[in-house]
Amino acid sequence: MSNNMKYLTGPFSANNPVIVQILGICSALAVTVQLKPAIVMALSVTVVTAFSNLVMSLLRNGVPARIRIIVQLVVIAALVILVDQVLKAYVYEISKQLSVYVGLIITNCIVMGRVEAFALGNKPWASFLDGIGNGLGYGLILVIVAFFRELFGSGSLLGFRIIPESWYMTEGGFYSNCGLMLFPPMALIIVGCIIWVHRSRNKDLQEK
């Protein structure tokens, strides 16, 4: 039981896929301009990671090592197509915002990385939990980045206004949004700062 808990909660901080394993940055950061698409993306990745881990763990003894990459890609691509169709059916607006990034979950290194590193050598239930843990660990970073970018970039959270209208310069106030937050480079700088804070609190992760 304690082992299973470790698989589930380890990726939240000590073994976080984004800031410790440096995986899955590719398709992640561009969806963090606002909080809502970031949450949808995090859930999609969690579902795909969990189920691809489960399926590959069930298949792990039947797949020859030479062709395993292709088999993994087919399993992952099939899951991503399912997720994409569901998103298109139920949250069409957000699916439009996410555009190509849903398709890029296929090549998201977290999914492949966890299948390669964990699911091929472990039992299905443990792999499933590991997938959920890593998906949520990834989502955590996405939500933190999106929180700062939406709050400072457009003054709202999840579309609700946080900074009062009357503060803005156009209304005679003193405040103005930081437009730079909406540009892609800021996402990288915020992740850099998250890594900085995280590693200064966890000294064992620092590089010598």
Add this chain to the structure above:
Amino acid sequence: MESLNIFIRSIFIDNMVFAFFFGMCSYIAVSKSVKTALGLGAAVTFVMVMTVPLNYLLYEYILRPGALHAWIPAVPESVDLNFLSFIVFIATIAAFVQLVEMIVEKFSPTLYSQLGIFLPLIAVNCAIMGGSLFMQQKVDAGELDTLWQSIVYGLGSGLGWWLAIVMMAAIREKTTYSHIPAALKGPGIAFIITGLMGIAFMIFSGIQF
């Protein structure tokens, strides 16, 4: 002129790394020395130049809504295989990478041992899948409508990625001599440098011929 525009755009303005964060995993992991960065960049550019046009042909003649009807009149016009594009694109890329690996192994064992670890990495490099997905989006938007333009787009995107990883490797080689706070060493500073380079690259936006 249109092709030149696509070329310049894909290298500088829509740079795979600085504008879309594609291929970040190998970008951070392999940018420790200029030499390996050059090797991986060349391999990615080559695979991209080949797979984007291949996927363009598949999309234009098979997957697009109504594409089959255009050359096989027996197929009804309402057939839409668009939902298959993810799996078809990734299959093309994986098969192509496998093919390149086998050819290189057969004809140039020295190059094979040099590239060894990079070759399988390329199949899951998001920059390559991203190139094909953006190609699909551009075809739908009518910005890219010939095979030649898709080749130019693949080449430009590959070169943009190559440029980014080599620049990054050069900067990281220099930073080994700098005093960086212990907690920022490694990936932390790499992210911040990439962010600053991205801000510098924003200067190119709006260039057109």
